[in-house]
Amino acid sequence: MLQGTQSWEFQNRPVILSSGVVGGPFEKNGRLSEDFDHFYDDLWMGEDSYEKANRLMIEDAVKLALEKAGLQENQIQFFLSGDLINQITPSSFAARTNEIPYLGLFGACSTSMEGLAIASFLVDSGGANYVITGASSHNSAVEKQFRYPTEYGGQKPPTAQWTVTGAGYSIVGSGTDVQGPVPRVTSATIGKVIDMGLSDPFNMGGAMAPAAADTIASHLQDLGRDPSYYDLIITGDLAKIGRKTAQELLQQKGFNLTETQFQDCGLLIYGQDQPVQSGASGPGCSATVLYGHLLNQMKKGVYKRILMVATGALLSPLTFQQGESIPCIAHAVSIEYS
The missing domain is CATH 3.40.47.40 (Stage V sporulation protein AD)
Known part of the structure; x- marks a missing residue:
């Protein structure tokens, strides 16, 4: 499985069985809006803090992925998740909700592929049948933590970037019973x-x-x-x-x-x-x-x-x-x- 010095080649080629993708109001007006499953009308998302809204996105994206795959939480062996908020609390609190054995990940914006790599390793090696993995971020929560609250109206240079309000999660499985290209x-x-x-x-x-x-x-x-x-x-x-x-x-x-x-x-x-x-x-x-x-x-x-x-x-x-x-x-x- 190990190739070279830092790569894995998966012999059993795990399958991305389904995914759930949600976004905020700004993403709804973006170029890829047709590829999202659900949008929220505002950044609060019915919660009383942006951090709780971040948690809600994770829960909803996971729910969507499960529904598409026709699976229940108790059929999933591991939940791999990460975000940008202090101690990845949105991910941890979402794990409290779904009660799936949890591995919290922090690789900043690299977390999505850190999770997919580990999930695939677990499935390929027989360590799991199904793993949910993904990552999320919330613009206002991140701005408040790393820079200035959006209400402050601080100016940014041309090199700055806009943090996506969104969550993307997938279910990785062996796919041995899947028919057709996947x-x-x-x-x-x-x-x-x-x-x-x-x-x-x-x-x-x-x-x-x-x-x-x-x-x-x-x-x-x-x-x-x-x-x-x-x-x-x-x-x-x-x-x-x-x-x-x-x-x-x-x-x-x-x-x-x-x-x-x-x-x-x-x-x-x-x-x-x-x-x-x-x-x-x-x-x-x-x-x-x-x-x-x-x-x-x-x-x-x-x-x-x-x-x-x-x-x-x-x-x-x-x-x-x-x-x-x-x-x-x-x-x-x-x-x-x-």
Whole structure:
């Protein structure tokens, strides 16, 4: 199963059986709105705090995934989840609700693929029959914790990104009784923490780009693949600046990816008329784009093989206040429709 130094190749090719994708009012007006299952009319979502609203999104996305798969909570062995709020409390409180054995994950915006990689490992090795995995973020909750409350009206530079309000969750299973083509997880590469000394919390894309390039290069080298093996190599939330930087770094490593082949979720989810500065970010960005838009595109035959590379900045409000630089990471998962 281990390939090279940091990759897994899954012999049994676990299947993404179903997914649930929910979003907020801003995402409803975005470019990929047709790929969401449900939208909330406001950021409060009927709760009395944004953090509770974040928890509600997770619960609803999980419920949707279960309904689509025709499964009950007691049939799921493990629930893998993460978000950006202190001590990932929205995920933990959602786990309190569904009562599924729980593994809380924090990889910042890379959490979605950290979860899918581990879920696939568990199913492939026989450690579980079904695993629910995913990630979420809430714009107002994240702004309040990492920057300024939205009511403050603080100005942001062009390098800043807009945190997605959304949750994307999937059920991973062996799929031995599934008929016809389905999205199968074929391999994963676990990234290394890369820190190039950047300390600007409003330039996350630039900070995360080296980690994305390192993981993509490691994945291709570990598995002995050329970039052309994939119809699409897509990062989680590098946005305008980070995507360009990562593409240049990959060229320096000898990997030439075309503009159409190398894309970014943070540049897909919103429309050109939405004021999101450099693009989108947040664990909910890659999770909603993959489990909604990209899986739908695979079902339509647009893509047969994709490499999803979720990127994360591993800072906290405390480390920023103490003058630390921003360590970053990226995890890659390959999905093939067969």
